[in-house]
Amino acid sequence: MAAKGNRAPSAAPAALPSLGGTRSSYRERVADALRAALIAGELRAGEVYSAPTLAVRFGVSATPVREAMLDLAKEGLVDTVPNKGFRVTAVSEKQLDEYKHIRALIEIPTTAELATSADPAALEALRPAAQAIVTAASDGDLIAYVEADIRFHLGLLALCGNDHLVEVVGDLRKRSRLYGLQALVDAGRLEASAEEHLEILDALLARDEEAVRAVMTRHLGHVRGLWAAE
Template sequence: MGAEDRLELPVVGERQSLREQVAHALRAALITGEMRPGVVYSAPVLAAQFGVSATPVREAMLDLAKEGLVEAVRNKGFRVTELSDRDLDELTEIRQLIEVPTVTRLADPGRAEEFARLRPVAQEIVSAAERGDLLAYVDADLRFHVELLALSGNAHLVEVVRDLRNRARLYGLSQLYARGTLTDSGREHLALLDALEAGDAATVEHIMSEHIQHVRGIWADRPE
């Protein structure tokens, strides 16, 4: 891996296990597209950037391989899994089938207090978008959708969606920010909460469907 391929990775500390910290940092680099599909990354080279031994990096990479995010390349390292347009279309279809009806059923003014607890997370998404902090955007976006879906009471559904979102990384975020439209995408979360608190199921269904399709456009790095 040459100098031009060097990743901006943090030096990890001791609060979490090294394996967990490395996996989190690599997953973030995958989600934002800093680690590029098709490129082979060496565990010892990444370990040097993290300031740790190669062992926790290999262990973290194996965890990501189980999630389908990378694949092992014998005697070389790990390659970021490439997703085709068909893969992205199919993942989008699954998200539509699961998330749209699940979130629509949550629309109820009587649950306004639960939705209000998600508003600070939605605002985090907007704030991250405004300052171009892509890692914070992705982190807050994932927390928002997971916590919202958790209100359905179906833990298995939440884990399925979490896995889908991990596999279908958000491509094109930096280009979206450069075009000045990332903040608009972020504000969709606030509009969704408004509709949920109002008990407006039709609007919730519309926003969720449009939001998932918008995300598909981000993956493809092209506007809807």
Template sequence: MSLPSVPELPGIGRRENLRDRIRDAVRAAIISGELRPGVVYSAPALGAQFGVSPTPVREAMLDLVKEGLVVPHPNKGFRVTEVSDEDLDHLAAVRLLIEPPAVRETVAVIPDDDFPALRRLAQDIVDAAERGDLVGYVEADHVFHLTLLGYTGNPFLVEVVSGLRSRTRLLGLTPLLHSGRLVRSAAEHHELLDFVEARDPVGAELMTHRHIGHVRGLWAGGGRGPR
């Protein structure tokens, strides 16, 4: 039986750490649904898509095995793990406990001089949406939120949230993209920064809560609206 074809994924170019870049790109492709749950993908096929040899792809995939995102199949490749609706509900519930109050905490400590860089990170999400690049969208979203949470000064919190976000699935991004709503959703990140820059901790916390509701609802493809 032939293995499934690999979807169009963005090239990763020349990077300082090739393994990390491949790992991040594949993780984003899994979260966005570009790499489908339950499907086995081979390292040579993914390597050809990225324009690299299979070796760094295998190394990156082994990192994702540790994260629980893929399962190795000897002599075949790596199967993307499936996540149940119940698991997604549990993930969202934990994120709602952690992220909104953490963002509220950052409002008072982010230096004014850092906002231009944060705005650029937010715009990276919008730009990816406008390009129709779902993998780039997920990657940029990941970087933005973890950078924002980094201002708590708590690396353990950032690590936990990173793991929770990696296990999330956003299979509803494709319909949002086709309907033209993904760009509007991406703009929420600028709205969140508006509250943070205005030093409005309550608004920032509520906006983060709304954002996570979208992740579990419309963006997950579950047919639910925001909570």
């Protein structure tokens, strides 16, 4: 994967399966996978990645990759570098603290309220996503981990019926960086972190609002630790 000059990037995204479908779906799916790689820290801040090299990993032409990266540029996740590609933007400690604070204000009480308001069947429908997080952690697949994590948490928040709230949290998640994920994999601790998602779900199904609040508080605290660990 191309980086500044001829130097290889400090970390490259894991290989992804070829993407089938229409050009539009290529662009959307590549953008989703690139966001996950950014959030997982597999595309590193300050590195420059070329669309043609990224396209090889996705098994598509450079065009949908370039278009997807332009979408990420609009979201502030990358900057365009003329004649070279796209540089991943850095996130400051102050920004990370602000993201965590806003997420805690929104997600902890909203999720806790679902213990008394959510349909048990709708909660149970999120179990495959929670289990996918654990499976991805077991496999050490950081991109799959992040994608399943986003599906689970945004799916959970969607049960509150406030689309704008989900959009706000989704945007915060896009801007985050979980640089510490690989360290958890190396230490054999990622699976334990992943299992917190099942713990949240079980507490919700048990209608235990205080337990949900406690697990969510612990979970977001772990996430901030991941953000800080570069």
